[in-house]
Amino acid sequence: MGRGAIEYVDDAGGRRSRVDSFLIPLDEIKREPGDEIRLAYWGSSVLPKATLNSVGFESPGTYYSFSLPKDKFHTLKLASIAGKIDASQVPDPRSEQSAEPEKIVANPPLGEAPPEVVAADWLNTDAPQSLAGLKGNVVVVEFWATWCGPCVAGIPHLNELQSKYRDQGLRILSFTDQDRETVESFQQKTKAPIEYTVGLGSKLFKTYGVSGSPHAFVVARDGKLLWHGHPASDECEAKIAEALAQK
Numbered sequence: 151m152g153r154g155a156i157e158y159v160d161d162a163g164g165r166r167s168r169v170d171s172f173l174i175p176l177d178e179i180k181r182e183p184g185d186e187i188r189l190a191y192w193g194s195s196v197l198p199k200a201t202l203n204s205v206g207f208e209s210p211g212t213y214y215s216f217s218l219p220k221d222k223f224h225t226l227k228l229a230s231i232a233g234k235i236d237a238s239q240v241p242d243p244r245s246e247q248s249a250e251p252e253k254i255v256a257n258p259p260l261g262e263a264p265p266e267v268v269a270a271d272w273l274n275t276d277a278p279q280s281l282a283g284l285k286g287n288v289v290v291v292e293f294w295a296t297w298c299g300p301c302v303a304g305i306p307h308l309n310e311l312q313s314k315y316r317d318q319g320l321r322i323l324s325f326t327d328q329d330r331e332t333v334e335s336f337q338q339k340t341k342a343p344i345e346y347t348v349g350l351g352s353k354l355f356k357t358y359g360v361s362g363s364p365h366a367f368v369v370a371r372d373g374k375l376l377w378h379g380h381p382a383s384d385e386c387e388a389k390i391a392e393a394l395a396q397k
Contacts, residue, residue, distance in 0.1 A: 293358070324346060366381035368390055
């Protein structure tokens with residue numbers, strides 16, 4: 151089979167999936183037959199739209215290939231084998247599979263009121279937040295994740311923006327689909343303070359048409375969307391200042 155391998159695996163729903171793998175000699179990774187290793191697999195299809203993984207997730211997402219939870223990895227024992235790999239020995243997927251095309255949701259249009267914000271839990275606030283309740287302020291709705299390098303690198307900048315413009319009426323609401331335990335653990339490990347409000351366990355990514363993080367939306371005092379783009383860009387702060395100047 152060489153160093154590359156292609157197998158076709160039939161799932162419980164009668165669908166056939168192509169599995170591409172790359173074979174690495176054990177001596178290259180300093181392993182021997184009999185050693186135990188822990189691994190998981192992940193794959194996706196553009197058309198039809200489908201995501202397949204062996205560990206399962208609370209909410210599906212194509213980016214999870216970079217954040218597979220290690221506590222759910224499979225423990226396997228290495229063995230010396232010759233000939234064709236038996237694809238039936240691949241662990242069955244635990245997550246739901248879907249071959250239905252996903253509807254592409256566009257970003258909210260500029261000049262109109264964006265969707266109301268919701269989250270399962272909140273950090274740095276005593277009560278759930280809403281755009282309706284914050285009308286009259288300038289609100290930055292930002293999307294991020296702890297595994298996202300640019301998102302983490304941008305936290306100090308968002309802290310700075312919140313501090314700089316708070317008295318003028320700026321409020322930052324940052325949303326992640328991760329839970330409280332994950333975010334608080336991240337803060338403890340990285341010592342990265344977050345000085346603005348965070349919405350946890352939120353499903354707003356799809357509602358706002360966000361396919362990549364970080365992404366920010368600037369909502370003006372009248373509740374209408376003024377701009378959206380990368381929160382670390384100069385244009386983001388310029389639009390915040392522009393919105394704050396409108397009384």
